Amino acid sequence: MEDHIAQHGAAKPRLGWRDLGNISFGFFGIQIGFALQNANMSRVFQSLGSNVDDLAALWVAAPLTGLLVQPVIGHLSDRTWLGRFGRRRPYFLAGAILAALALAAMPLSHVLIGAALLLWLLDASLNISMEPFRAFVGDMLGRDQHTAGYAVQTAFIGVGAVVGSLFPSVLDWAGVSNVAPAGEIPATVRYSFWAGGAALLASVLWTVLSTREYSPAQMAAFGEAHDAPAPDAALARRNPAAALIWLAAGGLLALLVAHYALAKELYLLAALLGAYGLAYAAAILMARAGRPNMLSSVVGDFSGMPPLMKRLALVQFFSWSALFVMWIYSTPIVAQYAFGASDPASPAYQQAANWVGRLFSIYNGVAAIAALALLPWLSARIGKARTHALSLCCGAAGFASYLVIRSPEALQLAEIGIGICWASILAMPYAILASSLPQSKLGVSMGLFNVFVVVPQLLVATVMRSVMEAFFPGQPVYTMGFAAATLLIAAGAMLTVRTES
Incomplete structure (x- = not known):
């Protein structure tokens, strides 16, 4: 890598597809962890005695953890340098080890509070690994490769999510028991969590061992020094x-x-x-008082966000409101409306839960393909902002179709639009943002950007239950109508974002 620097002067060297893959391969395992969490935690909670009206409250630990963890990890990783071990990679590895332990312990839960606490630990650990990966792409690539870098990252996210979502269904097909007595977690879920933890740790280790970060001196040569910024005078x-x-x-x-x-x-x-x-x-x-510290730095960066980041933050807010609705309510919706089952202990409900894993694998598989083929092609012709707005509309159509489709097989068509939307949410805002931020604050800025991923999830987790109880008791399908509406609002907000391409 040093030879490239000598040849190219102050420009970061362009990396080939293999190097782009090594940079983001760890996200494959991280997303397996998220997929297992997203597709199965409602099932775990209900298997341990929760009812559908309490699911949002139990899920609240996950977004709250991300809200607190990501800006802190971003701030710390901006200021870390551990020699050959690097800046971001120590956080990749620490988070992966903790997440693997949480995945190993989750299926052993026998009480609801234990599963909720392990969800908190799992989400905290996944966020410790995930946040520096966002900044890592910006660290390693020049601005002209940001779109390609985040597209490859999104492809690994999609493939990892497919694998994580399909684990229980594959085990069920292989003959592993997919039902369990009341108060216990099915064997398909237990083995899936254990295999997912091993895959997560192995994939993050691949990135840690196959990449070498640019040193502070090299970043300075690129004009992207990592010196800690001065206290925020504003x-x-x-x-x-x-x-x-x-x-x-x-x-x-x-x-x-x-x-x-x-x-x-x-x-x-x-x-x-x-x-x-x-x-x-x-x-x-x-x-x-002139005492620079993490609190003043993080708050100063949050309150002083540049205009482009503020506009993208509004888009993220409405986009992730829809996604969190999907992750919380997909299992009870599909079980109730497509399989006619409301009892979590019934075979039909467990079959529906496996079907949700299949649906999630479809939208993630579509996302992996769209990230590499559709979105780069489309953004080159109509620009990143319009591409993202159009993709959000595809997602809105997918969610709205849940209001009328009652066939499990037909629901697979809805996942095509959702998959295109998901690919764009994971790639386009970050590609736009990374090209407009100072390198010295890339980690903390990505962490603060996550606030607008987390806050809508907190609102959904805390407000949606009251809305459903007041207006649609026992009819969770209407949450999908809410999701479609918020994506349309996000698409409109995206059209106010101005970028160079």
């Missing part, structure tokens, strides 16, 4: 009293929850608003 000029707005919003929400007897999970959202208000005030005071 943050120091702000008034700490503005934090009262966030505190007041949190307090008002808490009062509304108490007065109208809303879902108690909304207290969590109120607490987050108040906590950000306190963090905002503390960060301003620290910046004024």
Whole structure:
């Protein structure tokens, strides 16, 4: 790699497909972990005694963990250099080891609270590995290869998700028991989690061992030094009293929850608003005192996002609202409407859960193909922004079809639109963002961008239950209509984003 630098001067060398694959291969295993989580955790929770109305509350640990972990890991990885071990790779490996342990322990849960705590550990660990991978593409590639780099990453995400989603169905086909007594997890799920943990660790090790990161001196030669940025002067000029707005919003929400007897999970959202208000005030005071630290740096970067990042953040907010609806409610929806089953202990329900794994594998398989073939071709002709808007509309059509399709086989057609949408969500916003951010803040910026992935998930997890109980009790299929609407809003917001291509 050093020879390339000598030949190309200050430009990062263009990498071939093999190197692009090595950079992102670890995401194959990470996505196996996410796929097993997304396709099976509702099934695990219901097998251990949860009812459908409580699923969103149990899922809330996952997005909350990402909200806290990703900006911190991004900030730390921007400032890490461990010699030959590198900057991002230590976090890849640490997260993979913890996630593999969580996947090994999850199927051994016999009580609901234990499974919920392990979901928290699993999601935290997956986020520790995942966040630096986003920045890793920007570290290793020149701007002219960002789209290709994130497309390859998305392809590995799609393939990994197909493998993770199909594990239980393949084991069922092989004769492993797919049913279990009440209060126990089926053997297909247990073995899937164990195999997934091994695959996750092996794939991350491949990236760690097959890649070598650019040193700080090399990054400086590229004009992309990783020196820690100076304290945010703009943050120091702000008034700490503005934090009262966030505190007041949190307090008002808490009062509304108490007065109208809303879902108690909304207290969590109120607490987050108040906590950000306190963090905002503390960060301003620290910046004024000239004491640079992680809190003031992260808050300063969040409050001072460039306009392009703000517009993309709005798109992410509405896009991920739809995705979280799908992950929470797909299993009970397919079981109830396509298989006529509501009892998690029944064979028909477990068959429906396996079918959801198949549906998830289809949209992820479509995403892998679209990322490498359709999206680059389309973005070269109509631009990244229009490509993403069109892809979001494809996803909206897929979700809306759940309102009318009742055949398990026909639901597979809906996954084509969802797969195109998923590929674009994973590739286009990051390709646009990576080309517009300073390298010294790439990790923390990617972590902060994840806030707009996490906050809509928290809202869905805390608000959707109240909405469903008030307007559509016992009819979870209408959550798919909500998902379709939010994707259309995201598509409209994407058309306001201006990029060079």
